[in-house]
Amino acid sequence: MIKAKTTRQTTVKVKAKPRSAAKPLINQLVVIGVGLIGGSFALALKQAGLVRQVVGVGRSRQNLRVALQRGVIDRAETNAARAVSTADMVFIGAPVGQMPGIFAQIADHLPAHTIITDAGSTKQDVIAAARAHLGVHFKRFVPAHPIAGTENSGAAAAFPELFQNRHLILLPQPDTQAAATRLVRAAWTACGAKITRLDAAEHDAIFGAVSHLPHLVAFALVNLLSQGQGAGRRLGFSGGGLRDTVRIAGSSPEMWRDICVANRAVLVPLLTGYTQQLERMRSALAAADGDALETMFRQAQHTRERWLVRR
């Protein structure tokens, strides 16, 4: 029986033994980048009894210690090449900018049966890097992207329910082995995710718009408000509106740097379109054109109600 306390930053006790007497699906899972996503994936699979042992690989010894203490991983390792040499599944939860280096580092050490998957927020670049570096192992690489997260980072923020009822985008390539796709699909299903297949270019266009751009919007708003004299006093008067609008400005700067650079071909024109929307508002304001403003606000209210609330 596996029990996991789910509260963030508390110790999670997870026995290594799976729930059922049956052999777990994955004997050894190696998580490279034991952050919010990688840690939550490990916890969810442990809770489902799908994995026997989780080995965590990361740059920060402090974060690996937290992961061990919380029962997110069973063993810590700093050398990715050594770690993957006994892995049945390798899950890469590192910022997308590190993925090419990680692929290059592990390629020569992967056993011939190991399934590789990732959780990168951009897909065209990650798939290209995997194809360039994994060689013969590429056919067992199943690109994926869980649409889940909080504004908190690190193993301390991980919890097994993170993916419950959240979208998981699966992007097997024409040369991906069906058995590899099946295993990754089974793992994410066990995490409670709703699985959708998308083409990588469509994925990057969609998430550039609904995820990456909103982060830029929030980061830029906080930076503007932090400028000038009296900024602290001003922010002290803010209410729930601003707090929610900029919640995601608490997200990992490194992770979002990598995502935005990787998806800049999508983001640059989106930013142009966004500043055009703001220009329209500024013109209407300068002209005190209340009707034009109301029309814009009403359209936004309607879209939000139609698409973002009723889901």
Add this chain to the structure above:
Amino acid sequence: MIKAKTTRQTTVKVKAKPRSAAKPLINQLVVIGVGLIGGSFALALKQAGLVRQVVGVGRSRQNLRVALQRGVIDRAETNAARAVSTADMVFIGAPVGQMPGIFAQIADHLPAHTIITDAGSTKQDVIAAARAHLGVHFKRFVPAHPIAGTENSGAAAAFPELFQNRHLILLPQPDTQAAATRLVRAAWTACGAKITRLDAAEHDAIFGAVSHLPHLVAFALVNLLSQGQGAGRRLGFSGGGLRDTVRIAGSSPEMWRDICVANRAVLVPLLTGYTQQLERMRSALAAADGDALETMFRQAQHTRERWLVRR
């Protein structure tokens, strides 16, 4: 004993009798504009036993019916001039664009002892309108602004706890009677609000930045994302980040039209500053300058942590 169910859109049973046997502070409260703010103010004062009777004035018979059904008001009235003729306190919770007309309409019908207050989100324009129209009654007008709200509007959304531990900005003018200020302060204190005095120009500058601008940011983002083919599908993949970022895009278009037009002298330069922040990001993206992006993101994360989380 007053009991009020606070869940939105449920019927609130509030007996007219105050909690204590003592005479309530306000015999008759007239609320002009029985929306989220005006309705919640009425409910909070009823719950505190500070008011004997609440008369609601509004343009929408449907909304007044809801207010009556939920016990937010005790009597509905469509004629503001008639309603205020017996009022001890008049609370104006209408969109700020309607305030000049309301002041003009009620000025000749106000008893000589009536205290007038408002909840307008902009203050320089409301104070100027009150001064222009209220005449001899201006000295009993106490401008105020509660920093509270949700993305829902109307009497159906009102609940008595809305103002608990929220900021209330009080802006008595040099010629405002001290007794009037005391009564309005006492009413808001009973609502659970934390009272701060600000100068009207400072108020408008602060809330232009921390409240009005974030609304424009959210409205513009939703409008951009709603454009083009496949917008619905795209929005269907959005997660909690976008949902929170654009929550306030659900706010009343009419109310926000009035606020933005009234405070356009503050908002136009803020929008300029905001688009400059976005331009900096776009330049860094176009140059694939990850370091510059990370610096901007880290600054935002730091500001958010320092000012917006630890409050």
